[in-house]
Amino acid sequence: MEDSIGELLCYRECVSPAQSIYLLLCLVPSLVLSSSSNADRSIGCAMSHHRQEEHAILRESDAKDWFYKGEGAANLVLGYSGSSPSLVGKVLRIQKSARQINLSENGCLVLSDEERLIWGGVDELVKSTSKEAAARAFVQCVMTNYLDSKHIDPGACLFQFHIPIPVSKEFLEAVEMNINSQRPTWRVAASNIDNLCGSALLISDHSIISGAPKSDFCFAVEIKPKCGFLPSSEYIAEANSIKKHVTRFKMHQFLKLHQGEVSQVSGYDPLDLFSGTRDRMLLAITALFTSPQNNFRIFMNGSLIYGGLGGGADNNSVLSPKTENAIADLIAASGLQLVSLLELTAEILLRSEILHRLLATQKMDILDIEGAIHLYYNIISQPCSVCKNLSKAEVLHKYSSLHSLPLEKSLKIVGDYLIAATAKDCSLMISFRPSEDGHSASNHDTVFSKSINQSYDYKAYYIDLDLKPLKKMIYYYQLDQKIVNFYKMNQEIQGKVCCSGNGAPTAKH
Numbered sequence: 001m002e003d004s005i006g007e008l009l010c011y012r013e014c015v016s017p018a019q020s021i022y023l024l025l026c027l028v029p030s031l032v033l034s035s036s037s038n039a040d041r042s043i044g045c046a047m048s049h050h051r052q053e054e055h056a057i058l059r060e061s062d063a064k065d066w067f068y069k070g071e072g073a074a075n076l077v078l079g080y081s082g083s084s085p086s087l088v089g090k091v092l093r094i095q096k097s098a099r100q101i102n103l104s105e106n107g108c109l110v111l112s113d114e115e116r117l118i119w120g121g122v123d124e125l126v127k128s129t130s131k132e133a134a135a136r137a138f139v140q141c142v143m144t145n146y147l148d149s150k151h152i153d154p155g156a157c158l159f160q161f162h163i164p165i166p167v168s169k170e171f172l173e174a175v176e177m178n179i180n181s182q183r184p185t186w187r188v189a190a191s192n193i194d195n196l197c198g199s200a201l202l203i204s205d206h207s208i209i210s211g212a213p214k215s216d217f218c219f220a221v222e223i224k225p226k227c228g229f230l231p232s233s234e235y236i237a238e239a240n241s242i243k244k245h246v247t248r249f250k251m252h253q254f255l256k257l258h259q260g261e262v263s264q265v266s267g268y269d270p271l272d273l274f275s276g277t278r279d280r281m282l283l284a285i286t287a288l289f290t291s292p293q294n295n296f297r298i299f300m301n302g303s304l305i306y307g308g309l310g311g312g313a314d315n316n317s318v319l320s321p322k323t324e325n326a327i328a329d330l331i332a333a334s335g336l337q338l339v340s341l342l343e344l345t346a347e348i349l350l351r352s353e354i355l356h357r358l359l360a361t362q363k364m365d366i367l368d369i370e371g372a373i374h375l376y377y378n379i380i381s382q383p384c385s386v387c388k389n390l391s392k393a394e395v396l397h398k399y400s401s402l403h404s405l406p407l408e409k410s411l412k413i414v415g416d417y418l419i420a421a422t423a424k425d426c427s428l429m430i431s432f433r434p435s436e437d438g439h440s441a442s443n444h445d446t447v448f449s450k451s452i453n454q455s456y457d458y459k460a461y462y463i464d465l466d467l468k469p470l471k472k473m474i475y476y477y478q479l480d481q482k483i484v485n486f487y488k489m490n491q492e493i494q495g496k497v498c499c500s501g502n503g504a505p506t507a508k509h
């Protein structure tokens with residue numbers, strides 16, 4: 001098992017520095033009007049069968065109109081700077097092909113037999129014949145049951161806003177050449193655009209807010225909040241009880257530091273962000289601003305002006321006074337102070353239910369991976385490789401009760417675990433712009449900034465609500481153990497150093 005741990009975890013190692021601040025003054029385009037409408041939304045699993053908008057294939061000559069917007073492990077996202085009315089206000093989300101890892105043999109193109117059992121009640125998902133269709137069905141038929149559809153891209157519910165658009169190999173090759181120098185080197189090394197994918201998704205650009213007069217500025221803050229609660233499952237081994245007191249995010253930071261993925265441990269505490277308390281939320285947002293890593297970005301008029309381009313080794317991941325001044329000046333040109341921007345973000349998060357519902361969805365992970373992993377083995381009908389390594393009768397007895405659960409129950413719990421995993425990994429995009437004369441447009445919510453005596457229209461969206469493959473369960477278990485073991489080891493070392501000095505170690509979370 002040790003060998004496979006190393007193998008499975010090696011793709012997380014990064015190889016070279018990524019940028020933390022990305023000042024694109026020259027690229028900041030004038031405001032782009034988004035053509036998406038708030039009025040058209042469908043909730044639940046009534047798949048909308050609107051006629052799909054026909055899009056001409058994107059060719060090599062179109063590549064110049066697309067600029068690098070961002071990327072994660074699985075997708076690369078381009079912004080549009082051309083003038084085609086059907087593309088203005090949209091981003092193109094292109095699948096990447098992993099070079100170093102193949103977590104899912106079928107890449108979710110077609111769900112595995114076991115995944116079909118888990119998502120059996122969701123016809124549209126089970127019958128999906130492409131990764132894009134499965135992704136859309138998952139958001140529309142599963143995630144909308146837990147997250148407010150007001151904050152989910154209407155594109156996920158309506159075909160005409162979330163369109164697979166044909167893309168030629170030449171277009172993708174040209175795009176790749178144009179943008180590669182802007183991508184973090186470690187992301188380039190890990191994976192590239194899948195040039196043969198044939199299509200990409202056209203989605204509303206949530207870093208801009210529609211209808212803004214050209215003279216005004218609009219801002220968007222992107223936050224990847226990660227897991228916002230401490231697990232309390234009885235299946236967490238006694239030796240790992242630290243998990244009940246220290247956040248996964250914090251423990252993972254130490255492992256990331258050790259692996260060179262970050263240059264300093266972040267001071268961000270997800271429990272603050274999810275606390276529902278204005279002061280703690282502002283504290284969390286300020287900490288994210290100070291250590292953005294891959295958890296925080298600021299866009300101005302649709303262009304990234306601040307924040308990590310990825311989660312890799314990041315020499316600049318800690319804010320220097322010079323950088324802070326540069327970014328503060330850039331924002332101040334819009335009449336907004338940096339502090340007010342952070343306060344507005346906290347206020348919007350506080351008012352909207354976006355974090356509240358997200359937390360409830362994350363908490364669908366009720367057993368923790370230390371419990372859910374046993375049910376995974378029930379589902380794949382193989383001997384449990386975790387129990388295999390246990391000798392204590394008492395502990396074995398506890399887990400054997402999980403192995404005696406009926407299949408239906410295992411499917412439900414693991415399905416919920418995967419839904420929670422999506423909720424723990426998604427991001428929020430909060431965009432805002434000054435209201436016209438203090439009046440709000442009817443399709444936006446409004447927040448008032450006391451510090452500058454100005455109302456702002458805002459929108460808040462979840463992005464990246466992708467379905468996680470069932471096969472990842474083993475990886476989840478191994479990573480969890482690696483994170484907690486590394487953290488405990490560090491604690492012990494620090495404890496020894498500390499105790500040999502002036503007393504007991506401080507176990508402050």
Ligand SMILES: O=P(O)(O)O[C@@H]1[C@@H](OP(=O)(O)O)[C@H](OP(=O)(O)O)[C@H](O)[C@H](OP(=O)(O)O)[C@H]1OP(=O)(O)O
Nearest residue numbers: 072073074252294310311312421424425468472479
């Ligand atoms: O396992 P985690 O918590 O490290 O999350 C992974 C993320 O790492 P993070 O710690 O946020 O930097 C990771 O993000 P990065 O690649 O590190 O930016 C991905 O989001 C990954 O999801 P997927 O493989 O693209 O479906 C994420 O994997 P999942 O666990 O969400 O499946």
Ligand SMILES: Nc1ncnc2c1ncn2[C@@H]1O[C@H](COP(=O)(O)OP(=O)(O)OP(=O)(O)O)[C@@H](O)[C@H]1O
Nearest residue numbers: 070071072073074075077203204205206207463464
């Ligand atoms: N609809 C959108 N509007 C504006 N920007 C977007 C949109 N979707 C994605 N982005 C930008 O592109 C980046 C990468 O997108 P996304 O999170 O979907 O990639 P991913 O590979 O699925 O991520 P992960 O690593 O979490 O799996 C985001 O962090 C965000 O900055």
Ligand SMILES: [Zn+2]
Nearest residue numbers: 374384387399
């Ligand atoms: Zn077991």
